[in-house]
Amino acid sequence: VSAKTQRRWAAVSRNLDRNLDRARDLDRAITRGIRFARHLGVDLDPVLMLDRNLIRRLEQPHAVDLDRVSDLPYARDCARALVAPLVHARNLAFDRAGTLDRDLHCALALECSFDFDLARACDLDAKLHCASRLVSILDLASKLARELVRDLGRDLVRASAFRQAAHPGQAERAAAGLAAAAARLIPAGSQARYAEEYLVELRDMASAGAGLKGQLGYGLRLLIRSPLLRTELRAARRRGAVS
Amino acid sequence: MSKQSGPKMTLPTQLVLRALLVEPTQEMYGLQICAAAGLPSGTIHPILARLEGWGWLESHWEDTDPSEQGRPRRRYYRLTRAGAVRAQHALTRASTPLSGVPGLRPRPTGGGA
Numbered sequence: 001v002s003a004k005t006q007r008r009w010a011a012v013s014r015n016l017d018r019n020l021d022r023a024r025d026l027d028r029a030i031t032r033g034i035r036f037a038r039h040l041g042v043d044l045d046p047v048l049m050l051d052r053n054l055i056r057r058l059e060q061p062h063a064v065d066l067d068r069v070s071d072l073p074y075a076r077d078c079a080r081a082l083v084a085p086l087v088h089a090r091n092l093a094f095d096r097a098g099t100l101d102r103d104l105h106c107a108l109a110l111e112c113s114f115d116f117d118l119a120r121a122c123d124l125d126a127k128l129h130c131a132s133r134l135v136s137i138l139d140l141a142s143k144l145a146r147e148l149v150r151d152l153g154r155d156l157v158r159a160s161a162f163r164q165a166a167h168p169g170q171a172e173r174a175a176a177g178l179a180a181a182a183a184r185l186i187p188a189g190s191q192a193r194y195a196e197e198y199l200v201e202l203r204d205m206a207s208a209g210a211g212l213k214g215q216l217g218y219g220l221r222l223l224i225r226s227p228l229l230r231t232e233l234r235a236a237r238r239r240g241a242v243s
Numbered sequence: 244m245s246k247q248s249g250p251k252m253t254l255p256t257q258l259v260l261r262a263l264l265v266e267p268t269q270e271m272y273g274l275q276i277c278a279a280a281g282l283p284s285g286t287i288h289p290i291l292a293r294l295e296g297w298g299w300l301e302s303h304w305e306d307t308d309p310s311e312q313g314r315p316r317r318r319y320y321r322l323t324r325a326g327a328v329r330a331q332h333a334l335t336r337a338s339t340p341l342s343g344v345p346g347l348r349p350r351p352t353g354g355g356a
Contacts, residue, residue, distance in 0.1 A: 193318070194288065196315050196316065196318075197273065197288075197317075197318045199315050200272075200314055200315040200316065200317050200318075201272075201273050201274050201284065201285075203314045203315065204274050204314075204317075205274070205284065207314075217283070217284075217285075218284050218285040219285070220285075221283060221284070221285030221286050222285045222288070225285070225286060225288065225289050228289040229288050229289040229292055231289075232289050232292040232293045232296060233292055233296070235293075235296060236292065236293070236295070236296025236297075239296060239297075240296075
């Protein structure tokens with residue numbers, strides 16, 4: 001081998017080493033890119049395969065024999081073929097990154113919305129708690145009001161009875177006068193009993209809401225039937241005297 | 244002239260007895276009996292006196308304090324045991340025709356009064 005040929009092969013060998021280093025750099029970059037692409041969900045296995053073929057084709061002649069450079073054209077073809085998938089992979093990764101960026105923005109927006117909804121939910125929960133306490137308080141107030149109404153009604157009836165006993169109304173005074181007159185028409189021994197009986201019935205009628213007409217009607221009916229009552233009482237006394 | 248064996252059974256008397264016989268052991272005061280019999284208030288005292296005179300009824304004053312109740316005492320009436328039996332028989336025998344009661348006669352179907 002001549003000196004010129006040796007120099008030539010030495011230059012070829014240096015170029016081959018340089019290209020092999022570049023191919024290794026490319027391989028590392030592709031490996032990182034593929035690892036990242038897997039995280040993004042992009043399938044770059046064909047690119048990896050081409051890359052491995054390129055490395056193998058470049059390493060083989062350098063390791064075995066610089067004379068055997070027949071694989072270099074194939075390596076060059078592999079490197080050329082690698083360009084298009086890498087561009088495609090780059091575009092895919094770029095698109096995927098864009099999609100992920102949009103998704104991230106959506107997620108951030110959703111997070112903000114979720115925070116807002118959570119704040120509203122907390123606010124609503126606090127209001128619901130207040131409303132529930134308000135309902136229980138209103139229930140208690142309603143129960144107390146019902147009891148108060150019942151007690152007031154009872155007191156009102158009692159007060160009305162006492163007021164009527166202390167200050168009988170005009171209608172009751174007139175009817176009581178008729179009842180007293182009716183009692184005076186019966187035998188003396190029964191007058192007190194019937195006077196009291198008439199009076200309590202008159203009070204019961206007034207408590208039940210009987211008006212002037214009803215109370216005076218009661219007194220008049222007593223007065224009209226006094227002779228009949230007198231007859232009955234005398235007859236009873238005669239029968240008692242006979243028996 | 245035959246001796247009378249019981250009170251005169253007028254229609255109001257029958258109504259009062261029927262009202263008392265609904266629950267013979269229950270005590271009722273005057274207005275209650277009026278309401279149960281469907282008679283106006285102030286009309287039953289002669290009837291009650293008649294029935295009491297014949298021993299069919301017994302009465303007593305309400306056992307309460309008038310000052311506490313805010314009203315006079317009520318007079319309560321109740322059929323005696325014998326009175327309830329006799330009243331039942333008397334009502335069974337009594338046949339008061341409605342046509343004999345003034346105001347309860349059926350109206351004429353046509354023509355003048």
